[in-house]
Amino acid sequence: MEWNVLGHEWAAHLLGRHIARQEARHAYLFCGPPGVGRRTLALRFAQALNCTNPPQPGQPCGTCRDCAQTERMQHPDLSILQAETEGATLKIEQVRELQRTLSLSPYQGQRRVALLLRFQEASLGTQNALLKTLEEAPQKVVLLLTADAPESLLPTIVSRCEVLRLRPLALERLAGALVERWQASPTEARRLAHLAGGRTGYAVRLLGNPDEVEQLQTWLEDMRRLLGATKRERFSYAEQFSKERDSERNRDKLRRALQAWLGFWRDVLLCCARASAPLTNLDWQAEIQRLAAQISLAEARARMRDLERGLARLEANVNPRLLAEVILLDWPRIG
Numbered sequence: 575m576e577w578n579v580l581g582h583e584w585a586a587h588l589l590g591r592h593i594a595r596q597e598a599r600h601a602y603l604f605c606g607p608p609g610v611g612r613r614t615l616a617l618r619f620a621q622a623l624n625c626t627n628p629p630q631p632g633q634p635c636g637t638c639r640d641c642a643q644t645e646r647m648q649h650p651d652l653s654i655l656q657a658e659t660e661g662a663t664l665k666i667e668q669v670r671e672l673q674r675t676l677s678l679s680p681y682q683g684q685r686r687v688a689l690l691l692r693f694q695e696a697s698l699g700t701q702n703a704l705l706k707t708l709e710e711a712p713q714k715v716v717l718l719l720t721a722d723a724p725e726s727l728l729p730t731i732v733s734r735c736e737v738l739r740l741r742p743l744a745l746e747r748l749a750g751a752l753v754e755r756w757q758a759s760p761t762e763a764r765r766l767a768h769l770a771g772g773r774t775g776y777a778v779r780l781l782g783n784p785d786e787v788e789q790l791q792t793w794l795e796d797m798r799r800l801l802g803a804t805k806r807e808r809f810s811y812a813e814q815f816s817k818e819r820d821s822e823r824n825r826d827k828l829r830r831a832l833q834a835w836l837g838f839w840r841d842v843l844l845c846c847a848r849a850s851a852p853l854t855n856l857d858w859q860a861e862i863q864r865l866a867a868q869i870s871l872a873e874a875r876a877r878m879r880d881l882e883r884g885l886a887r888l889e890a891n892v893n894p895r896l897l898a899e900v901i902l903l904d905w906p907r908i909g
Contacts, residue, residue, distance in 0.1 A: 577618045577634070580751055580774050581743040582611055588738070589619045590632030598623065599736045600711035603719045603727075606740030608692075609776025612720040615740065616689055620644050620652060623716060624683035640683050651683040656691035659822050661829055661889055664696040669703045676707065676715050685714045693719045694726035695889075701728045708734040742772025745852055756781055768856050769837075793834035794858060801865075801908045808902040816895035828894040829885065832901075836881040842866050843874040868908055880904055 577586035592598045602619070604612040621634035621641045628634060634641050643649040655672050657664045672688055680686050690696075696704075708731065711717065717735075724732045724739075743751075745767045751774070752763035758781055769790070770777035780787050800808055815828045837854040844851050845866035853859060866874070884901050888894065 577615075577622075579611055579615045579618055580755075581747070582615050582740055585615055585738050585740065586618065589615075590622060592632070593622050594631035598716060600715065601708050601717040601719070601735040603693075603721065603724065603732060603735035603737045604740060605721055605723055605737060607722060607742065607771070607773060609770060609773035609779065610740045610742055611773070611775050612740060613689075613691060614775060615738075616718040616720060617644060617647070619718065620649075620687045620689065620716075623685050623687060624649070624651065644687075647689075649683065649687075650681045651686045653686070653688045654691065655688065657695040659826065660692065660695075661825055662695065662822060664690075664693065664700050666697065666700045666703050669696075669700050673703075673707055676712055680714055685716055686712075688715070688717045690717065690719045692721065693731075694721040694723075696727075698728065701731050705730055705734070742770075743774060745772055748772055748774060748777055752777060752781060765856055768852060768854055771837075771854060789830070790834050791857070793831045794838055794855065796831075797835050797838060798861065800902060801905060803907075805903060808905075809899060812895050812898035812902055815898045816893075821894075824894045825888055828898055829888055831898075832881050832884050832888070836878065836885070838862070839874060839877045839881060842869070843871070843878055846871040846874045865908065869906060873906060877905065 577583075577590070579586050589602075602616075604616050606612055618634065621636065621644045622628070622632055624640045624644065625634040625638060626640050627638045636642075636645070640649060644652055647654055653672055653675050655664070655668055676686055676688060678686070690704075693701075708717065719731075719735060721727055724737055742748075745764075748770070749760070749763040749767040752758040752766060753760055756778060758766065762781070766777045766780050766787075769780060769787070796811070800811060803811070815824050818824045818827070838858065841853045841855055841858070841862045842865050844853065845863055846869070853862065855862065880901055884897055887897055
């Protein structure tokens with residue numbers, strides 16, 4: 575079995591060489607945008623670390639008991655740590671419990687592996703709590719962290735990890751892979767490659783989840799309607815982000831809307847600037863060009879900046895409905 579990490583072959587080669595030479599570090603940080611393949615690469619590395627039948631040093635077989643359990647994230651020596659929901663906070667108590675687990679000897683494999691997903695969601699206290707483990711990791715323990723970017727973590731965390739920065743694939747290569755490996759039609763493959771921005775994991779998720787693609791289109795339809803709406807109508811629309819009793823659901827709903835709108839305004843900005851970069855929303859090209867002809871480059875940039883700030887404020891527990899109202903009221907009114 576090869577590592578099968580499309581676009582990150584260089585990283586797989588590096589990590590395999592670390593194992594083959596018995597030079598595996600005690601901590602690695604896999605960085606890149608969500609859906610780029612951080613978790614997949616980390617799991618392949620965990621498989622290679624504990625594989626009992628490697629075809630060659632540093633290469634997981636993918637079929638032995640340890641590889642199969644790791645693939646399902648059910649290996650007794652694999653600890654998974656993440657915030658309860660995307661955008662929530664990873665708590666210090668979770669790290670304390672992990673540290674107790676890592677102090678034990680491996681139960682089945684050669685090493686204990688801790689996979690800390692979306693570690694940028696860890697509070698400062700939680701990150702500081704992990705420092706001692708990173709500084710004095712127990713023998714036969716490897717920590718694998720994933721995050722959007724090293725800059726989202728404390729410098730003291732980053733400095734104690736081997737950092738691997740993962741990049742999206744070229745859109746043409748990703749579209750070709752979706753056709754060859756996942757049997758997508760050429761048209762759908764091209765569309766999803768653009769929607770995912772070259773992120774393999776996200777593109778595959780969209781391919782297997784048509785409802786998510788439909789929801790993306792719904793957010794864009796809503797945005798087009800809101801651009802021509804009155805203030806009263808915009809206030810009314812923002813109410814939907816307070817309807818759920820669970821505040822995390824309201825927050826997650828707004829997060830997905832903001833991300834969809836951000837991709838659209840990025841496309842508008844590219845058209846305003848007459849840039850050659852590919853658009854994200856191919857189905858909306860005519861609408862994007864029409865809007866770009868009616869607003870300035872500065873206006874498009876301001877809308878992107880507001881959405882980026884909105885996403886950051888959402889992570890800081892700002893009220894979703896109030897945040898939506900502020901963002902929507904600043905949008906220009908365009909018929």
